[in-house]
Amino acid sequence: MLSIPLKYNVRNLFVRKVTTSLTVLGIALVVAVFLCVMALGEGLATVFTASGSEKNVLVLRQNSQSELQSGIGRDQAPLVKALPGIEKDADGKPIVSAELVVVLNLDKRDGGSSNVTLRGVEEKGMALRPGMRLTEGRAFVPGTSEVIVAESVARRFEGAEVGDEIRFGAYRWKVVGHFDAGGTAPDSEIWTDTEGMANTFQRGGYSSILARTTDRAARDQLVAALAGDARLALDGKVERAYYDEQTATAAPIRFLGFFVGVVMAIGACFGAMNTMYAAVSARTREIATLRALGFSRFSILVSFVLESIALALLGGVAGCALAFLLVKLALSGVTGTTNFATFAEVVFAFRLTPQLLATGIVFSLVMGFFGGLFPAGRAAFTKITAALRQVG
Amino acid sequence: MAEPLIKIENVVKQYTRDTQVLTVLDGLSLTVEKGDFVALMGPSGSGKTTLLNLIAGIDRPTRGRILVGDAEVSAMGEGALAKWRSEHVGFIFQLYNLVPVLTAFENVELPLLLTRLSKKDRRRQVETALGVVGLSDRMDHYPRQLSGGQEQRVAIARAIATDPALLVADEPTGDLDAKSGEEILVLLERLHAEFGKTIVMVTHDPKAAARAHRLVHLDKGVLKEDVRAKGEKGEIGVAAAAAIAAGK
Numbered sequence: 001m002l003s004i005p006l007k008y009n010v011r012n013l014f015v016r017k018v019t020t021s022l023t024v025l026g027i028a029l030v031v032a033v034f035l036c037v038m039a040l041g042e043g044l045a046t047v048f049t050a051s052g053s054e055k056n057v058l059v060l061r062q063n064s065q066s067e068l069q070s071g072i073g074r075d076q077a078p079l080v081k082a083l084p085g086i087e088k089d090a091d092g093k094p095i096v097s098a099e100l101v102v103v104l105n106l107d108k109r110d111g112g113s114s115n116v117t118l119r120g121v122e123e124k125g126m127a128l129r130p131g132m133r134l135t136e137g138r139a140f141v142p143g144t145s146e147v148i149v150a151e152s153v154a155r156r157f158e159g160a161e162v163g164d165e166i167r168f169g170a171y172r173w174k175v176v177g178h179f180d181a182g183g184t185a186p187d188s189e190i191w192t193d194t195e196g197m198a199n200t201f202q203r204g205g206y207s208s209i210l211a212r213t214t215d216r217a218a219r220d221q222l223v224a225a226l227a228g229d230a231r232l233a234l235d236g237k238v239e240r241a242y243y244d245e246q247t248a249t250a251a252p253i254r255f256l257g258f259f260v261g262v263v264m265a266i267g268a269c270f271g272a273m274n275t276m277y278a279a280v281s282a283r284t285r286e287i288a289t290l291r292a293l294g295f296s297r298f299s300i301l302v303s304f305v306l307e308s309i310a311l312a313l314l315g316g317v318a319g320c321a322l323a324f325l326l327v328k329l330a331l332s333g334v335t336g337t338t339n340f341a342t343f344a345e346v347v348f349a350f351r352l353t354p355q356l357l358a359t360g361i362v363f364s365l366v367m368g369f370f371g372g373l374f375p376a377g378r379a380a381f382t383k384i385t386a387a388l389r390q391v392g
Numbered sequence: 393m394a395e396p397l398i399k400i401e402n403v404v405k406q407y408t409r410d411t412q413v414l415t416v417l418d419g420l421s422l423t424v425e426k427g428d429f430v431a432l433m434g435p436s437g438s439g440k441t442t443l444l445n446l447i448a449g450i451d452r453p454t455r456g457r458i459l460v461g462d463a464e465v466s467a468m469g470e471g472a473l474a475k476w477r478s479e480h481v482g483f484i485f486q487l488y489n490l491v492p493v494l495t496a497f498e499n500v501e502l503p504l505l506l507t508r509l510s511k512k513d514r515r516r517q518v519e520t521a522l523g524v525v526g527l528s529d530r531m532d533h534y535p536r537q538l539s540g541g542q543e544q545r546v547a548i549a550r551a552i553a554t555d556p557a558l559l560v561a562d563e564p565t566g567d568l569d570a571k572s573g574e575e576i577l578v579l580l581e582r583l584h585a586e587f588g589k590t591i592v593m594v595t596h597d598p599k600a601a602a603r604a605h606r607l608v609h610l611d612k613g614v615l616k617e618d619v620r621a622k623g624e625k626g627e628i629g630v631a632a633a634a635a636i637a638a639g640k
Contacts (some may be wrong), residue, residue: 005505011493209606292450293550294478296471314618386451388485388562389441 003299004290009307012279013314023275024315029365030268031319032326034261034351038359039327041054041254043351045271052239055087056128057222059152059209062233066246067101072206076232083225085218086211094211097125100197101207104168104190107158116153117189120197132186137162137177143191145200148177150187166190171200185243205258210239265367268315272371276308279378287379288387297352301380309365309371316364320357327352397558397590398424398447403456403466405613407443409514413480416442418613424592424606426557429584431593431604431628433637438610440594441562445594448560449479460558471628478506482551486563490535490550496522497531500549521549524587525579531618539573548579552589552597558585561593565600579604601633609636 013020028230052058059080064070068243072080077098086094100120107113119125126132140146147166153159159175168174173192181187194206213219219238226236270345280287331350401472405417417437424430432440445451446458449465450473458466463476483489490499500521504514525545535543544564551559564580565573581603583589595601607628609617616635621628 001506005498007498008491008493015493236404285487285489286491289483289485289491290502291474292448292483294474294476294506296474316630385442385445388450389487 004264006306006310009303009310012283012307013311014354016282019275019278020311020314021079023271023311025317026271027312027315027364028263028318028322030264030367031316032322033264033365034180034257034347034362034363035323035356036326036331036350037257037260038254038356039331039352042176042353042356043188043348044253046183046351051129051186052241052243053130053184053212054238054240055213055215055219056239057211057213057219057226057236058214058239059211059226059241060235060237061141062235064235067099067208070207072209074096076234076277077206077209079232080209080211080226083211085213085225087214093124095124095127096209096211097122097128098194098206098209099125100194100201100203102197102201104166106160106166106168108155108156109158111267114157116157118147118197119186119189119191120194121191122194124212125210127193128212128271129181129184129186131182131184132179133322135178135180137175140176140192143175143196143199145192145196146176146199147173147190147192148179149175149190151178151180152187153190153259154178160190186302213214227275243307261363265363267369269359272308272368273375275311276304276372277378279307280304280375281380283388284382284387287382288384288390291382291384292388297380298311301376302383304376304379305369307373308376312371313361315367316361319364323352323360324357327334394425394427396423397426397428397461398445398592399457399459400443401457401459403446403453403458405439405446405451406454410470416613417446418486419456420613420615421611422615422618423606427584427588427590429581429591429603429605429635431601431607432592432610433596433601433607433633434610434616437612440610440614441611444560444562444592445596447558449477449485472499478503479554480556480558482549482554482556482559484544484551484559484561484564486566488535488540488547488567490543490546492535495532495534496527496538496546496549499535499546500553503550503554517553517555519548521553522546522553525549525585530551531607539572540568541575544568544572544576545579548576548583552587554581557590559589559591561591563595563597564593565595565597573600575599596637597638598630598634602628602630602636603626604633607633607636 059072060067061072080096081096086096088094102118103115104118106116134148135151149160159165162175162178164175166175204383211222223236226232228235246260290300309357321325363392400422401421403417403420404415406611407414407416420443432443434440444453446453447460451467456466457464461480470478497518500518501514504517518529522531525548527545527549528541530542538546561580565576568576577600580591584591593604601607605621605627607619608615619628619632619636
């Protein structure tokens with residue numbers, strides 16, 4: 001046994017073009033805004049989750065939440081570098097980089113200023129970050145106040161082109177190259193060498209030490225060795241886990257996305273509900289006729305819920321298209337936000353993933369279902385005898 | 393005498409409005425034979441449409457029993473009634489009640505969607521029904537592209553698509569001009585004479601009632617007059633119908 005054909009509902013949507021279009025537009029806007037906020041959260045999360053290797057161990061002062069809070073004494077560094085589990089290069093040197101992190105406030109191209117992380121690295125700094133490559137110019141020469149700048153930072157800040165000079169207070173750095181880190185954390189940074197930077201800022205120690213281990217067992221051995229050495233008072237964290245903790249920055253944005261999305265969705269639900277109530281009252285006699293012909297209450301209910309879902313689906317598809325265009329055209333450039341742990345700007349791009357688009361569609365279907373349920377209920381419980389003779 | 397199709401026994405129908413109880417049908421009894429063509433007449437508020445709705449199973453009596461064929465319609469639940477209607481009753485309405493967004497073909501197909509027929513069999517039955525009402529060439533037209541008379545013929549095709557034994561018609565000519573109304577009456581008569589349909593028709597119009605073979609006159613919820621045409625195939629006739637309608 002078949003139910004009321006779907007073409008009945010779809011054609012009715014096209015018959016009332018104006019109300020259908022307005023409702024579709026309302027739902028589309030909700031879905032588009034929801035997707036844009038979620039794309040922001042997604043982009044932000046990617047910066048952190050894509051960062052960090054499972055094989056690298058990041059050494060910080062005990063109980064430090066971030067590199068900026070951490071400090072490692074100059075005398076401790078050789079002890080750490082000598083710990084077991086650290087991978088050696090062909091020459092037998094440990095693959096380790098003692099690093100220094102300072103936050104600079106620099107002028108942005110579009111006015112105002114923002115914080116950027118300046119990171120001092122040792123010789124192995126780049127080798128420890130696979131996927132990182134120079135895109136322009138050359139690497140800095142240690143001890144010369146030369147820096148290389150992430151491409152996405154160069155695009156957003158003044159005086160960061162190759163050949164330019166970055167100024168911060170009395171300090172000057174010559175930009176000799178640009179790099180790309182494939183959307184990971186260094187993409188928000190400026191790099192120079194640790195020793196030169198320690199001299200410039202007169203620092204007697206390091207912020208952190210990054211070390212590569214040979215395998216998982218060696219990694220766990222190194223982490224255990226750090227934890228077991230009470231004299232050092234240092235913590236070893238798997239680099240990937242460290243960045244996962246930093247992802248907490250994206251959580252409030254995702255929450256905001258859901259919250260804003262849900263609040264607007266409730267509004268859009270009422271819009272759909274209104275449209276469907278109007279549709280049901282305009283078709284009272286038609287519904288009574290279908291009931292008289294023998295269609296059950298349930299099939300009337302299903303039919304009108306499906307009509308509402310079809311309506312919302314149009315809105316969902318339009319919303320996805322709108323969000324797609326927005327992200328492609330208006331929000332395609334990289335943008336920045338503040339990492340609440342380091343107060344440095346984090347550079348990221350809006351990421352509208354296929355999963356997010358699917359979420360947008362599902363989101364619209366849910367709106368259609370709830371918006372259609374009550375009007376469909378009214379349709380299903382139409383009193384046949386009175387409605388049959390209703391004129392209009 | 394032919395066997396009875398509809399048996400109405402002491403039916404009372406009351407509506408409660410606020411605290412007032414309104415009695416629309418007051419202990420009515422009536423039997424309609426298989427293959428009969430009955431016109432229900434009476435002034436507004438006499439209960440004729442209510443009686444038609446009860447026979448067709450879209451309303452239920454407050455008291456009393458209604459049997460149509462083997463089914464005790466007055467005792468059936470909502471779901472069972474819907475299924476019974478789809479199999480045994482064809483509806484013809486004053487305002488045709490076609491679905492505007494469906495073509496003539498799709499409108500006639502609607503009741504067949506409730507059967508187990510294949511798509512091919514449905515198409516065959518829709519084509520047959522539209523052929524009977526003479527609209528084979530209008531299958532793909534939407535209701536708005538048809539005249540009132542044509543719309544009512546599509547509605548009649550929809551009513552006979554499942555080949556039900558009983559057709560109920562509520563003022564089938566009430567919204568039509570004289571010529572179109574006449575065509576519809578001729579068609580109903582043919583369905584009765586050629587296809588053996590039992591027809592119960594509510595009408596105000598003596599000309600429509602004149603086509604029937606039996607005229608039941610209701611007033612204030614009770615049977616006032618019950619007239620049969622003389623002879624096997626006779627009609628009531630306009631003069632008799634007009635006299636009854638005028639309450640003489």
